[in-house]
Amino acid sequence: MKHLSDDRITKELENLIQKFKPSHAQKERAHYKIFQENSYRKKGRNQTWIPTIVSFILLLSIISAAFFLLNGKDMQSNYDVTSDLDGFYVQQTSTTSNTQFTIYFHNETLFIEDITPYSTSGDTFSEEKFKKYITITDTKLIPGKYKDYSVTKNEDAYTIEVKGETEFTYTLTKVAPRKYIGEDGIEYSTSLYLDFAEVITDEVTPERLGTAPQTEHTFLIEWGSDSMDRGNHDFETHEHGQLVVSTDFDELQRGQPVYYHTPPSLITKNPAVPEMYIGRVIGLPGETVEINGGQVYIDGKKLDTFYGKATMHGLDEEEYFIKTPRSAIGNEKSTREYFNMNMASVTVKENAVFILVDQWWRGYDSREFGPLPIEEIEGIITGIAE
């Protein structure tokens, strides 16, 4: 077999081109398309930015829709805070409006008062006369006493909704911890901080000591001091009997009454203090305890429990001054000082707890000797012997 020569192949290949030439009709068609449709094509090209923009807008709307869907829950978090507001009091501070509102929530009643001069100065200075001189800012707030109301909170906005005969809604927006602005621009201030999340509560610890069974891990003690008194001679053996102390405990809980060795430093200072003492666990390891105005704060959060504030026979400042006869109050100034006592913040170390007695002015506790090491605790007081 002879191999093909290059010349022969080249020649054949050259012939091949003839077969691949376009037909006359094809060429005509191509000519038409190129030279006639060219201008049309150019026009089309110039508009390529339209789909780009349309798709971009579409993309933006999809993104924003997704964003709102994802965040929708947070944005509509109107929750009812009616009960939390009990005792909340705000007073108008701005002078741009000629009203002088106070808004006060107390005992499930909403009080809205306007103490503008015309409302107090009687006939000689009527509202109409007053209005001649000064224009009153339009406000939706209607003074009165309302029982049927609700308050919803949406982030920093508190919406008061009053139902019944006089119906209106009013929104207060919190702009600073103690400053609020109403929807009509009136500014209010309060002496109270409204931070519902920043509260520590205790649903477990009972206010009155119940009876407790005795086991092999318990022993009985006698207690004669009124340092734990909450108006019922609580913990006192001569009234209720001996106390049951259990040595069987794993972890200390806040509010737990404990029986412990009095630190020697305290005994040196006051030899009359018994060697064993009773107190209640307030601060747990790692926490910071502070007393401000007679109120205990744990890590800056209010300790909203019966043992979290200064009391006298179980009564707080307000109740005490209502219930106690004038003659029985020795020195009102020093008593007020007791109810508003302060203590600089103390950080509780590991393996220690912060102890307080229930009646602060009648006993010694961590205010005196600082956090108590846990190994000094002999046992927990579970109750009164049956």
Add this chain to the structure above:
Amino acid sequence: MSSEVWFDDYYDAVYSYILMLAKDPQVAEDLSQETFIKVIKSEHQFKGDSLVKTWIFRIAYTTTMSYFRKKNPITYFLDLHTHSSKHEQSSEDIVLLNLQQKQFYEALRQLKPSYQNVIILRKIQGFSTKESSVILNWSEGKVKMSLSRALTAFKQELEKGGVTSETLIR
């Protein structure tokens, strides 16, 4: 308008070149038109440093290659022949050829695209080595080397198909 003159002069060559590569008259027509639209658009960019035909073929080459690249990126980058493609038309559907031409064309189709290109340009379209190097954007050395290798491979393919000097019709 020079572009219309160029169209009359070179459309046939461009079309046949693309048809041989693309193996589909419809695709070849589209690509040829695309080539000439590009030619018209970038007419002012033609600097005259090469022949007009070479410049147009350079555009035809890049247009065809970018079509292959989009259509089948893997085979394009591996420089593989694509005869296994299901949608490829047989030579009868493309052009009417006599037996010998058919054997030649079928053999050519078996080669990898770069060999097909160099044979078509150098031997069929009749470009010089230098012109081919401009069209393919290769060095002249590479054109020469590829051509000789392509021809060797082509001969082998022809012989596989039973074409010998004895069977060749003069």
